[in-house]
Amino acid sequence: MHGRPRRPDKPEDAAAAEAKAAKLRDLQTQVLRNHHSHTYSKEALGLSFKLLELNPEAYTAWNYRKLAFQHNLGELSELEAIKSSIDDELRVVELALRQNPKSYGAWYHRKWLLNQKLAPVDFKREFGLLDKLLKVDARNFHGWNYRRFLAKFMGVPEEEELKYTMDKISDNFSNYSAWHNRSILLSNLLTQQKKGFESKQKIFSEEFELVTQALFTDPSDQSGWFYHLWLLAQTSSPENPQLIALWPSNGAKLSLSSVREANDKQNTPFSFSSICCYSLKEGILPIVLFFNEPVKGLTPSSVSLNSDLVVGKDIQWRPLSVTNSGHSNCWVTYLEVSNLEYCSSQQFSVEISIPNTDDIVSRSGSIYNCPVNFTFTFEPNNIDSITKDTDLIHDPISWDCSEPLPSHVKPSCIHFDQLKITNALIQEESKWHLERLSDELDLFRELPDDNSKFAKLTLARLLLACAAIKSRGSSLIERRGYCEEALGLFNDLICLDPSHKRYYEDERSLVLMDQLTCNMESFMKYCSVQVLPNLAPLNHVQLCRLSLTRIGFVERLLWVQMLDLSHNNLRSIEGYTFPYAVTLYVYFKHLVKQGL
C-alpha cells in the first residue's frame, strides 16, 4: 500500500518499455505455472530468480521460492549443498533489494531464511549488506527493522548496537531512525541493568549532554528535539503510581451539618455541609483518592479503613471515569452517616491506610509503593448554630493548616499537597530529576531567541516537568514561577506557529489552571462560599472568563461543590464527566444545559 509505483524518470522509448513489460509478464506467467504445478527444478527456480530481480514485488514468487527451498532441501544431505542453496536465496534477496530497497517480500525472505537455522550465518555479509543499504538511505525503516532482527538473532550485545547508533548519528545527526533505535536500546539496557547501565541518572545525564550538543550545533533540526522529549519523559515521571490528592484531607476536621428543607418537614433527608463537607441528600460522606495515573486494585484489603463510626460491612472502592481495562485515576467510597445522632457533639474519626501492597497497579504494571496513612475527624453539628453566628457568604474558604484561619471557620483544611511522601528513595530521585531538569532549563534559556518553535516548546515542557516535580515535593509556590514562564512561551507559540494553535491553547489552559490553583493566594480570588435558600453553604469556585479550552488539575477541585466554568472557550463539555459529580452535579449539569 505504501509501495510507490516507481515510474521511470524519463519516459523511456515506448517500444523498449513494452518489450520489457512483455518479458516480465511472460516470466510471471511461467513462474505462476510452476508454482501451481509444484515444479521446483533448477531451471524453474532460475525463472523465479529473474522475475524477482526485475520485480521484487512479486510476492507469490517469494513464496514459491520458500516452498521450492524446503522441497529441495529434503534431497540434500551435504552441508556444502545446503550452504549453496542458502546462498542462492541470499543472492536473490540482495539483487531484489538493489532493485527496490523497500521490498517487503525481499526483507522478509531473508528473515525467514535465517530463521530456518540451517547453517551458520555469515555475520560480515549480513551487516555489510545493511551498512551498504543504510548508507544509501539512512532512514530505510526496513533496514532498521532488519538490523534489530539481526542483532537479536545473532545475540549481538545491545551495547554494540548502541555504538552503531552513535556512528550513524555522527554521520548525520538528523537521522532520527538512529536516535529512535538509541531510545529502544537504552530502555532495554536500563531495564536489564546491564553492566555500565545500572544508574539511570548517570546514563540520562550523558544522554542529555549528547543531545544538547546536537541541538546547540543546529537548533533548527527536528531529530534532537524529539529525542530530547523522550529523555524528558524518562526524567520527569515517577516510576510508580502515586497518590496525589485525597478528600477529606489528612488531619481535616469536618463538621457535618444537617439542613432541614422547609417544604419537606416530615421525611427530611439530611444534608451535610460546612466549610468543607458535602451537601448530599443521601447522608453519605464520600472519600476520594486521586492518583497521578490510572490504577486498579483498590479493595478493602489493599486500602484499609478504620473508624469508631459503625461502618457498613463492606467498604467498596469504586472507580470514577473508568476505562475498559478497569483503571482509573480517581477512586471513591461512600460512608453512611445518615443515621448519626446530630445533637451529640461527639467526634468521629476515620483512618485510612494504604500499606505496601502489590494489589494496586498502574496500566504499565508498576505497583503502588508508598505506604500512607491518614486520618480525619468529623463532628455532627447543627445547622442553626452555623448560620447564626457565621457570615460565610463573603468569606473565602481556607485550605492550608499553616495559614491563619478565620476565627469563625471550623479548623478544617484543604491541602493540595495533602500527602507528604516520605519515601526517601523517591525524594532522592526527585532531587536528581529536578537538578537535571534545572540544568537543562538554564541551557535552553541561553538559546538565542531565534523563534524556533521546538526550542520554545521544549523549554515550556521542561518548565512544566519542573513544576510537576515541585508538586511532589512541598513547594507548590515555586510552581507558580515555572507556570508563569511557560504561559508566556505558549502565548508566543500561538503567534509563532498558528497551525498548532489549538494544541498550544490546550496546553496553556492546563498551565493556567495549574497556576491559578497551585497556591492559596491565587486560588482565593476564585473561591467563595455561597448560601442558597434551604441549603447548607456551598463551596463555590468560579473559573470564568479565562479563555480555558480544557480543564485540568481536577484533583485540586475535590472539595468544590459548585463549579462555574462559564465564559470560557471550552471546546466540548462532553469529555468532562467530572468525577465529583456527587458534589458538583447541580451546578455542573446546569452548565451543561447552558451549552457552554
Add this chain to the structure above:
Amino acid sequence: MVRRLSLRSPRTLRARRPPQRGPPPLPPPPTAPMDSPSQPQQPLPPPAEGGPAEDSEAAELPQLTVTQVEQMKVEAKVADIYRVLFGAAPHTKSLMLELWRDQHIEYLTGGLKHLGPSFHVLDANRPWLCYWMVHSLALLDETLDEDVEDYIVDFLSRCQDKDGGYGGGPRQLPHLATTYAAVNTLVTIGSERALSSINRDNLYKFMLQMKDTSGAFRMHEGGEIDVRACYTAISVASLVNILDGALAKGVGNYIRRCQTYEGGISGEPYAEAHGGYTFCGLAAMILLNEVDKLDLPSLTGWVAFRQGVECGFQGRTNKLVDGCYSFWQGAAVALIQKLITVVDEQLKSSYSSKRPPGDGACATSSSTEAMYYAKFGFDFIKKSNQIGPLFHNVALQQYILLCAQVLEGGLRDKPGKNRDHYHSCYCLSGLSVSQYSAMVDSDACPLPQHVLGPYSNLLEPIHPLYNVVLDKYHTAYEFFSSE
C-alpha cells in the same frame, strides 16, 4: 560511553553559544495561508561536501546534514510557489487554487482504460491500481462507464482465490493488502454485481488462516506480519460484515505494542512511528472498539506535529513532506476529532505523568464476542466532530492544490516529482478529509471558508476508517448487513 559528535564544527558545550545561522528559511504558515506575504527566501547554504570529518575544524558555520540540505531545498521550492500566490492578483489567485478536475479525470480514466507498460512493477499490485483510480474518480464524483465497471469486476473476480481473498493478479497468492484494494474498489463501484462478487465465506476462512498465534495478521501465506496487515484485514472484515471475535482477538494488543514513545504507531514492535502505520493502527483500533488501549493524547500530538512549514505532512520525524500523507496523517487527525471524549478521559491523568498505553490483560475481545462489529464503523461516522480540526486544514489544501497538482492531470508527492496514481488517490483523499474536517457532522456541506479556492473544489466526503466515499459505504453497509 557517550562520544562527542565529532563531525560538526566543534563547540564546547560549556560555551553554549549556538551558531548564528540566521532565521529559519521559511516563516511558519500564516493563520490564513493567503493573508500574509512570504518572506524572501534565505539563500541556500552550500550542501555538505566531502568527508565531513576532515573539514569540520575549518568550518566557521556548522555544516548542514544531508537531511537538512534536502529539507531546505524542498522548503525553497514550496516557498517559491507560495510567493507567486501571495503576489498574484485576486483573479489569478483563484485560478491558481483551482482543482483541475477535468485534467485529473482524464488522467485517471486514461489510466483505467489501459495501464501503460511502465507500470510493470505493479503487476503484483493490480487491484491497488484499480482502487487508486476508481476511488479517485469517485471522490471527483465522476461516474464510470458501465463496461469499464464490468471489466473491473470481472478482472477482480479473476484475482479472487478459490479459497478466498484476492491476489495481486489472476493466479497469484491471495494477499491481505490486495484484498483490501479489491474490496474497496468493488464497494466503490457499488453495483449489486460488484458487491455480490465477493465470496465472504471464503474470505473469512482466508483471514482466519492469515491470523498469527499472537493475534496479528500476516500479509499472505508465508508472508510478513505487521500493522498494515492488521488494518487491511480488519477494515475489509468490518466493511463486508464478517468481523467477529475470532478475527478480532489479540489484534488490539499487537497494535498497542507498536505505539512508540513519540505517540505514533510503527509497522512492527520497536520500529519507528510512521504516518501510514499510524493511520492503519488507529483506524483498526476504532473498528475493534479498543481505541482506549492507545495513548491518544500523545498520538494526537505526534500526528499534529507532522504538518510542517510547507503546509503538507511528513510521514516520519525529520523526513520530507509528501502529498500522500495528506491522507494518512490528515485522516488520523480527522478520526481523533471524533474521539475527543476518549482523549479527555486519558488526559485526566496529570499531564506531566507518563502514560503508558492501555492494559494488556484487558479482555475486551472476549467480552465483546457477541458484539456486532460492523456497527462500530457505522456508528463512528455518525459521531459528530467533537472539536474543530486539530491541524491546519486550509493550509493542507493549499499544499495539495499548489504543490501536488500536475498541470497535465494527476497529483504527486512534492514539486519536482512525477505524478502517479498512488499519490493522486491519497492527495485527493486528503483533500476531501481537510475540506470536511471543520464541520460538526461528517457529511454536512462545508462552509466556503473551509474550502480553499473556488467552492467547486469540494470533493465527495469519505468514510475515513475505510477510505471509501461515504455514499458508497452506506450502500455497501446496507447490502452486507441484510445478507
